[in-house]
Amino acid sequence: MDKRAFNFSAGPSTLPLEVLEEVARELINYKGCGQSVMEMSHRSKEYKQIIEDAEANLRTLLDIPENYKVLFLQGGGTLQFSMVPMNLMTGSKKADYILTGSWGKKAAKEAEKFGDVKIAASSEDENFTYIPEITKDMIRQDADYVHITYNETIHGTHFAAIPDVGDVPLVADMSSCILSEKIDVSKFALIYAGAQKNIAPAGLTIVIIREDFIGKAPADCPVYLDYKTHADKDSMYNTPPCWSIYVAGEVFKNLLAKGGVDAIHEINVRKADKLYACIDESEMFTCPVRKEDRSLMNVVFVSGDDAMDKAFVAAGKEEGLLNIGGHRSVGGMRASIFNAMPEEGVDALIDFMKKFEEENK
Numbered sequence: 001m002d003k004r005a006f007n008f009s010a011g012p013s014t015l016p017l018e019v020l021e022e023v024a025r026e027l028i029n030y031k032g033c034g035q036s037v038m039e040m041s042h043r044s045k046e047y048k049q050i051i052e053d054a055e056a057n058l059r060t061l062l063d064i065p066e067n068y069k070v071l072f073l074q075g076g077g078t079l080q081f082s083m084v085p086m087n088l089m090t091g092s093k094k095a096d097y098i099l100t101g102s103w104g105k106k107a108a109k110e111a112e113k114f115g116d117v118k119i120a121a122s123s124e125d126e127n128f129t130y131i132p133e134i135t136k137d138m139i140r141q142d143a144d145y146v147h148i149t150y151n152e153t154i155h156g157t158h159f160a161a162i163p164d165v166g167d168v169p170l171v172a173d174m175s176s177c178i179l180s181e182k183i184d185v186s187k188f189a190l191i192y193a194g195a196q197k198n199i200a201p202a203g204l205t206i207v208i209i210r211e212d213f214i215g216k217a218p219a220d221c222p223v224y225l226d227y228k229t230h231a232d233k234d235s236m237y238n239t240p241p242c243w244s245i246y247v248a249g250e251v252f253k254n255l256l257a258k259g260g261v262d263a264i265h266e267i268n269v270r271k272a273d274k275l276y277a278c279i280d281e282s283e284m285f286t287c288p289v290r291k292e293d294r295s296l297m298n299v300v301f302v303s304g305d306d307a308m309d310k311a312f313v314a315a316g317k318e319e320g321l322l323n324i325g326g327h328r329s330v331g332g333m334r335a336s337i338f339n340a341m342p343e344e345g346v347d348a349l350i351d352f353m354k355k356f357e358e359e360n361k
């Protein structure tokens with residue numbers, strides 16, 4: 001394949017072409033310092049600038065208040081399934097989880113090792129095809145936190161609004177939607193996101209934590225799993241994921257240059273709307289997710305016939321539409337249309353869906 005394909009993978013996922021080109025230009029000799037970012041000391045003055053700029057630009061993009069720390073960690077979203085309860089489930093040792101897909105379910109299962117987990121609400125009864133209604137009386141008001149998965153990457157659901165959980169600290173997994181829409185960070189105690197969905201290459205996990213939630217881990221918490229360790233050292237307790245942080249920083253600059261989160265959100269809405277419209281108008285494909293709860297980032301759909309789904313995914317690949325198969329646990333199709341997926345990619349997918357349907361009536 002000579003030209004770049006449109007990659008609909010849910011992660012690692014497509015990156016902005018301009019960022020890849022910039023990174024390629026700087027690859028061998030970063031800004032004339034004679035070495036690549038991959039090779040440079042994380043304690044060097046060049047690298048210090050890279051990580052500081054990355055943080056500053058992320059703060060601007062998300063309008064992160066002063067009393068929140070930004071941490072650049074490793075271990076993926078998955079490690080946060082453990083770190084969140086290890087650090088925060090330390091008061092009443094109760095935490096409430098709202099399950100809207102596979103990731104939230106995994107997070108809750110891990111948290112059970114550390115205390116009393118209650119499933120406050122779940123949409124598993126209908127295969128995670130909707131976001132349950134949440135009212136604060138469903139939440140134990142003495143819980144240390146409530147956990148939600150803001151966007152469920154596998155099931156294609158998304159919270160249209162921040163749920164009202166009363167005064168209980170809210171923790172959100174935003175791995176697959178961070179920077180896709182404006183969010184009010186001040187409504188959250190902690191937000192985490194693996195970078196490989198909507199930000200950067202794998203290896204980096206971003207945690208945004210309100211300062212008063214740092215330092216709550218018990219004394220026997222392994223040093224590396226204590227948020228305080230990383231907060232005290234500005235994510236430089238040990239070698240950070242230097243390369244991923246650098247690329248993330250380039251993505252942040254690129255997003256700022258494109259007008260920031262509001263501007264990209266408008267494009268995201270347009271991309272998702274036309275893809276869902278195509279699915280809803282089709283006689284072959286359906287989207288199982290309730291309309292108001294549909295993700296802007298991960299569009300799931302099925303033909304109702306496994307063999308047809310497989311044929312569709314294979315034929316798509318031939319056309320340069322990569323990774324449109326659903327997650328291995330649910331099958332069907334999923335088009336991840338993150339910030340970096342150009343609108344032409346969505347248009348190409350829509351054209352292909354129409355052609356495929358026509359040819360397979």
Ligand SMILES: *Cc1c(COP(=O)(O)O)cnc(C)c1O
Pocket residue numbers: 011075076077078079103149151152153154173174175176194197
């Ligand atoms: C991908 C994903 C995870 C797991 O991420 P890893 O970085 O692979 O550990 C967790 N939560 C959500 C919402 C995800 O999309």
